[in-house]
Amino acid sequence: MTRFIIIDGGCSLADGLLRLDKDPTRVRAVFVTHYHGDHTAGIFPFVDLANWAWRDCKLKLIFPTRELIAATERMILASLSYGGKIDRERLNFVLAAAGRVYEDEHIFVDYIPTKHFPNGGTPSYAILVTERASDKRVLFSGDLSHGLVAQDLPGEALRECALFVCELYHFGVKELAPYLDGFDGTLCIHHLFERDEHRDELVSALEAYVPRVIAPENGGVIEI
Ligand SMILES: [Zn+2]
Numbered sequence: 064m065t066r067f068i069i070i071d072g073g074c075s076l077a078d079g080l081l082r083l084d085k086d087p088t089r090v091r092a093v094f095v096t097h098y099h100g101d102h103t104a105g106i107f108p109f110v111d112l113a114n115w116a117w118r119d120c121k122l123k124l125i126f127p128t129r130e131l132i133a134a135t136e137r138m139i140l141a142s143l144s145y146g147g148k149i150d151r152e153r154l155n156f157v158l159a160a161a162g163r164v165y166e167d168e169h170i171f172v173d174y175i176p177t178k179h180f181p182n183g184g185t186p187s188y189a190i191l192v193t194e195r196a197s198d199k200r201v202l203f204s205g206d207l208s209h210g211l212v213a214q215d216l217p218g219e220a221l222r223e224c225a226l227f228v229c230e231l232y233h234f235g236v237k238e239l240a241p242y243l244d245g246f247d248g249t250l251c252i253h254h255l256f257e258r259d260e261h262r263d264e265l266v267s268a269l270e271a272y273v274p275r276v277i278a279p280e281n282g283g284v285i286e287i
C-alpha cells in the first residue's frame with residue numbers, strides 16, 4: 064500500500080490530495096519547515112478532517128514552533144461543537160528540533176536548522192529524507208536567508224543527495240551556484256512566485272552547474 068508524507072502546505076492539502084486522486088488517509092506525516100503562511104495555511108483543513116472525518120488516518124505532525132502547534136490545535140477545537148476534542152491517539156503533534164525527527168520502516172527524516180528569519184530567534188529548517196533500502200536522499204531547502212547571506216544552505220548534506228528541492232525566491236542563480244559544486248543529482252526549483260514567468264531562463268542558467276534541472280508543474284512527479 065502506497066503511503067505518503069507531506070512537506071509544507073501553503074495550499075489546501077485536503078483539496079490537493081483529492082484532486083490528485085490520493086487517498087488522504089494514507090498520509091503518515093506532515094513536516095513543516097517554518098511557520099510562514101505560504102507553507103502552513105493549507106494544513107489546518109486537512110488536519111481538521113483527519114481529526115473527525117478520516118478516522119483511518121494516523122498522523123505525525125512535525126511542526127517547527129509551539130505557536131504553530133497551539134494555533135492548529137485551537138483551530139481544530141474552534142471548528143468542533145462544544146465538548147469536541149482532538150483525537151490524540153491518531154494525531155500526534157511533535158515539536159521539531161535539529162536532528163532525526165521521524166522514522167518508519169521505509170524512511171527516516173532529519174531536520175537541519177536554517178536562518179530564514181533574520182532575527183535568529185525563530186526556528187526554520189531544511190528537511191532531509193533518506194530511504195532506508197536504497198540510501199537515496201532528498202533534500203528540501205525550505206525557505207533560506209535572503210541572498211543566502213547567512214550561508215544557511217546545507218551544502219554538506221546536499222552533496223550526498225539524489226534530488227534537491229530548492230526554493231528560488233529569496234536568492235538567485237548567482238548565490239545558489241557555489242553550493243551546487245560537487246552535487247550531481249537532480250535539482251528541482253520551486254517557490255518562484257513572480258519569477259515563475261522566467262522559469263525557462265532559470266532552468267537553462269542552472270543547467271550550467273548541474274546535469275538535470277527541473278521546474279515541475281502542479282502535480283508533477285519526479286522519480287529518483
Ligand atoms: Zn518563508
Ligand SMILES: [Zn+2]
Binds near residue numbers: 099101102206254
Ligand atoms: Zn515561502
